[in-house]
Amino acid sequence: MPKLLVVDDDLDMLALVRAALEKDGHQVDTETDSTTVQPARCHLYDLLLLDVMMPVEDGFSLCSRIRAEVDCPILFLTAKAEDAALVQGFGLGADDYIKKPFSIAELRARVNAHLRREVRQPTHTLSQGGVRFDMQAKVAIAGEHTLPFTKGEYAICEHLVLHAGQVFTKEQLYEAVFGFDAEGDSSAVAEHIKNIRAKLKAGGLSPIETVWGVGYKWRKDSVR
Amino acid sequence: MPKLLVVDDDLDMLALVRAALEKDGHQVDTETDSTTVQPARCHLYDLLLLDVMMPVEDGFSLCSRIRAEVDCPILFLTAKAEDAALVQGFGLGADDYIKKPFSIAELRARVNAHLRREVRQPTHTLSQGGVRFDMQAKVAIAGEHTLPFTKGEYAICEHLVLHAGQVFTKEQLYEAVFGFDAEGDSSAVAEHIKNIRAKLKAGGLSPIETVWGVGYKWRKDSVR
DNA sequence: AGCCATTTTTAAGGAATTTATAAGGAAGAG
DNA sequence: CTCTTCCTTATAAATTCCTTAAAAATGGCT
Numbered sequence: 372m373p374k375l376l377v378v379d380d381d382l383d384m385l386a387l388v389r390a391a392l393e394k395d396g397h398q399v400d401t402e403t404d405s406t407t408v409q410p411a412r413c414h415l416y417d418l419l420l421l422d423v424m425m426p427v428e429d430g431f432s433l434c435s436r437i438r439a440e441v442d443c444p445i446l447f448l449t450a451k452a453e454d455a456a457l458v459q460g461f462g463l464g465a466d467d468y469i470k471k472p473f474s475i476a477e478l479r480a481r482v483n484a485h486l487r488r489e490v491r492q493p494t495h496t497l498s499q500g501g502v503r504f505d506m507q508a509k510v511a512i513a514g515e516h517t518l519p520f521t522k523g524e525y526a527i528c529e530h531l532v533l534h535a536g537q538v539f540t541k542e543q544l545y546e547a548v549f550g551f552d553a554e555g556d557s558s559a560v561a562e563h564i565k566n567i568r569a570k571l572k573a574g575g576l577s578p579i580e581t582v583w584g585v586g587y588k589w590r591k592d593s594v595r
Numbered sequence: 596m597p598k599l600l601v602v603d604d605d606l607d608m609l610a611l612v613r614a615a616l617e618k619d620g621h622q623v624d625t626e627t628d629s630t631t632v633q634p635a636r637c638h639l640y641d642l643l644l645l646d647v648m649m650p651v652e653d654g655f656s657l658c659s660r661i662r663a664e665v666d667c668p669i670l671f672l673t674a675k676a677e678d679a680a681l682v683q684g685f686g687l688g689a690d691d692y693i694k695k696p697f698s699i700a701e702l703r704a705r706v707n708a709h710l711r712r713e714v715r716q717p718t719h720t721l722s723q724g725g726v727r728f729d730m731q732a733k734v735a736i737a738g739e740h741t742l743p744f745t746k747g748e749y750a751i752c753e754h755l756v757l758h759a760g761q762v763f764t765k766e767q768l769y770e771a772v773f774g775f776d777a778e779g780d781s782s783a784v785a786e787h788i789k790n791i792r793a794k795l796k797a798g799g800l801s802p803i804e805t806v807w808g809v810g811y812k813w814r815k816d817s818v819r
Numbered sequence: 820a821g822c823c824a825t826t827t828t829t830a831a832g833g834a835a836t837t838t839a840t841a842a843g844g845a846a847g848a849g
Numbered sequence: 850c851t852c853t854t855c856c857t858t859a860t861a862a863a864t865t866c867c868t869t870a871a872a873a874a875t876g877g878c879t
Contacts, residue, residue, distance in 0.1 A: 509812075
């Protein structure tokens with residue numbers, strides 16, 4: 372289920388856009404104040420819809436603030452119809468520029484077209500609990516910093532995140548990650564978990580829960 | 596240099612569009628009769644611009660004929676402003692729908708935005724981490740000097756840079772660069788990496804990171 | 820509440836694995 | 850033949866993984 376963020380100071384517009392996009396089965400988060408949008412949080416979304424004219428920080432400023440951090444499509448949604456503004460918007464790295472008044476049908480068509488192209492390209496990153504895993508680069512990124520996981524630590528995290536919310540015993544984890552099932556795996560896994568938690572905690576995160584008597588699980592992001 | 600195909604029965608429009616896109620340094624091919632467009636030939640292009648209303652076969656028909664064959668962005672360029680047509684266009688797999696009359700600035704901005712998203716770089720030079728690779732001349736240049744890479748060293752670098760940010764095991768690297776997979780490749784690759792790093796270090800650069808337990812990767816510039 | 824058994828967490832050290840470096844020889848080009 | 854390039858081998862250095870053992874926490878029990 373694609374996850375979208377819409378930023379607009381106009382509540383009526385937000386409601387309208389949300390209703391339109393939820394018709395297509397998307398999960399829509401909204402924000403009325405662009406200054407509260409954190410670049411590091413944006414990688415949680417598959418697509419961003421930004422209003423241009425907003426009181427404190429306008430959409431262009433917001434876009435330039437976050438474009439370096441996120442790779443997903445950014446669409447402007449605006450009443451500014453002048454060519455100069457449109458060119459400026461695309462120049463900031465935007466992927467579309469939808470002029471108001473727009474029809475709901477057009478909005479949905481354009482959003483879906485951008486999402487469709489994203490899906491076509493092999494996605495090799497996944498985010499959970501504020502951590503983004505790049506399976507090609509083999510790195511985990513929390514906010515600004517990349518977490519210095521070792522190979523084994525990264526593998527355990529990746530497996531937990533891929534099955535977020537599911538509990539694994541230490542033995543299951545060892546087997547899933549390292550293949551075979553040795554003797555003292557449980558202690559080894561416990562040691563890894565300790566180190567992983569320490570590194571996550573340095574980034575202010577603690578997404579790994581202990582299920583007493585059973586094992587560990589990565590807390591799944593709540594689906595609002 | 597990106598290669599574009601524009602299909603329109605209106606010669607004036609074709610000239611206008613061609614002039615606009617060539618300003619951005621693109622190579623523009625044109626076609627006036629959509630029926631002569633062969634799906635198999637479309638692979639040559641990085642982006643297609645289709646007029647909707649054409650006498651024999653309209654743009655929608657053409658799009659549905661070729662969409663399965665080509666993955667590149669398809670943009671409609673049309674006077675049909677109705678929502679239904681727009682939705683139909685996107686439904687056929689199009690990536691944008693530009694309504695006439697459009698400004699040259701908007702056309703250029705949209706075309707460039709779509710090209711920017713394309714992974715395949717038609718250019719034969721690329722820069723990463725302060726090193727510029729000329730894939731035609733097979734030379735790497737850092738600042739003033741050309742780096743004295745051997746053929747194998749250059750090949751490894753080029754592959755790493757082409758997939759900057761992605762980790763490769765020594766075996767993967769050997770196979771990707773030299774074709775087959777022999778016995779002691781890993782040591783050979785390690786040796787190459789050592790020499791490459793020495794030569795890069797002479798220029799004050801060290802873009803190759805080792806991911807312990809996995810392999811090597813070229814650090815990706817975080818510039819868009 | 821207090822105590823005990825079990826489980827988890829933490830800590831530290833050594834074993835094992837992986838990478839870096841260096842030197843020598845085989846193969847091919849000029 | 851000479852030189853460069855490439856690969857192999859050997860050794861040193863670095864990092865990670867696992868084991869062991871003790872401390873802390875949890876849940877159940879009286």
